[in-house]
Amino acid sequence: MFLEITKDDEWGKMKALALMSGGLDSTLATRMILDQGLQVEAINFVSPFCLCEKGGCGAVGVAKKFDIPLKVVSVGKEYLKIIRKPKHGYGRNMNPCIDCRIFMLRRAKKYAKEVGASFIFTGEVLGERPMSQHRQALEIIEREAGLKGKILRPLSARILPRTEAEEKGWISRERLLDIQGRSRKRQIETARELNITDYPCPAGGCLLTYKEFADKLKDLFEHKKRVTLEDVFLLKVGRHFRFEENKIVVGRNESENKILLQSKAKNDYCFEAQECGSPITLLQGQKEGKAVKVAASLTAYYSDQKTGKVSVKFNDGNMEKLMLVSIPSKEEVEKLRIP
Numbered sequence: 290m291f292l293e294i295t296k297d298d299e300w301g302k303m304k305a306l307a308l309m310s311g312g313l314d315s316t317l318a319t320r321m322i323l324d325q326g327l328q329v330e331a332i333n334f335v336s337p338f339c340l341c342e343k344g345g346c347g348a349v350g351v352a353k354k355f356d357i358p359l360k361v362v363s364v365g366k367e368y369l370k371i372i373r374k375p376k377h378g379y380g381r382n383m384n385p386c387i388d389c390r391i392f393m394l395r396r397a398k399k400y401a402k403e404v405g406a407s408f409i410f411t412g413e414v415l416g417e418r419p420m421s422q423h424r425q426a427l428e429i430i431e432r433e434a435g436l437k438g439k440i441l442r443p444l445s446a447r448i449l450p451r452t453e454a455e456e457k458g459w460i461s462r463e464r465l466l467d468i469q470g471r472s473r474k475r476q477i478e479t480a481r482e483l484n485i486t487d488y489p490c491p492a493g494g495c496l497l498t499y500k501e502f503a504d505k506l507k508d509l510f511e512h513k514k515r516v517t518l519e520d521v522f523l524l525k526v527g528r529h530f531r532f533e534e535n536k537i538v539v540g541r542n543e544s545e546n547k548i549l550l551q552s553k554a555k556n557d558y559c560f561e562a563q564e565c566g567s568p569i570t571l572l573q574g575q576k577e578g579k580a581v582k583v584a585a586s587l588t589a590y591y592s593d594q595k596t597g598k599v600s601v602k603f604n605d606g607n608m609e610k611l612m613l614v615s616i617p618s619k620e621e622v623e624k625l626r627i628p
């Protein structure tokens with residue numbers, strides 16, 4: 290079914306741009322387009338919500354394997370604005386998938402122009418994702434990205450309207466697929482057929498789809514007008530608590546303690562229990578007496594001292610101070626926890 294191409298065969302008259310996540314679907318889509326004899330370049334978006342450890346995710350490995358150029362784009366402030374107020378709303382948690390796809394495809398469109406790609410293709414599968422991959426959503430995304438008829442989805446192309454690439458004969462529709470729905474069975478079979486064995490980044494590697502993270506992000510948006518990428522990064526570290534307008538983050542281990550110390554802004558206070566194993570606690574926001582006491586108590590709760598009063602050291606930006614606090618009850622701690 291699929292032709293093998295080698296570098297020597299790459300006559301490359303037509304170029305296509307792959308929106309590549311590095312997961313199975315976009316890997317298969319790329320392979321299918323390469324197998325039709327086109328030149329392919331790829332673009333990958335890295336957001337602060339990606340679950341992959343390294344930038345570029347599995348896309349780097351896939352691009353290397355296929356020997357195609359890859360552009361890795363880190364999205365920042367502009368992307369945060371979309372997350373905060375998505376025109377098309379959220380999915381089950383804080384994932385504004387339709388707006389997110391529009392955002393990425395708009396960027397991809399610009400890049401396609403730069404590299405001379407005639408169309409864009411993606412690994413999307415009709416009906417695979419509830420929010421962004423049903424027929425109507427695909428249409429909205431195309432229209433609002435200014436790419437109507439210009440996005441090819443090789444895995445579902447035969448059950449979707451013909452795109453420009455098919456109409457103009459750049460791509461053979463007959464050699465594209467008609468996959469639909471959430472089962473990954475056909476993709477796995479096709480991967481086997483194409484001898485694609487390693488696809489490191491499984492679908493759904495986005496923190497916005499996780500309830501626990503979404504609750505923390507929602508709390509951040511509710512309490513802070515200007516959210517920075519550093520604020521978002523901090524949501525991935527430690528246990529999070531809200532006391533009135535104060536945010537309190539307690540480290541869970543040595544490496545989180547280090548990160549919290551490094552993340553401390555000028556106005557933040559840092560807490561540490563004395564003469565016992567202790568987490569580092571960060572207090573953000575207005576520092577009224579009560580908030581300082583709550584942060585010290587949370588530090589005491591997670592310290593190794595389990596009875597009596599705990600001596601907690603904190604730094605108010607000018608000098609170090611000591612506070613003697615009681616260990617709060619589990620119920621008191623849980624009341625403050627986000628979510």
Ligand code: SF4
Pocket residue numbers: 384385386387389390421493495497498
């Ligand atoms: S899951 Fe996350 S990265 Fe994927 S489309 Fe939705 S918001 Fe964007």
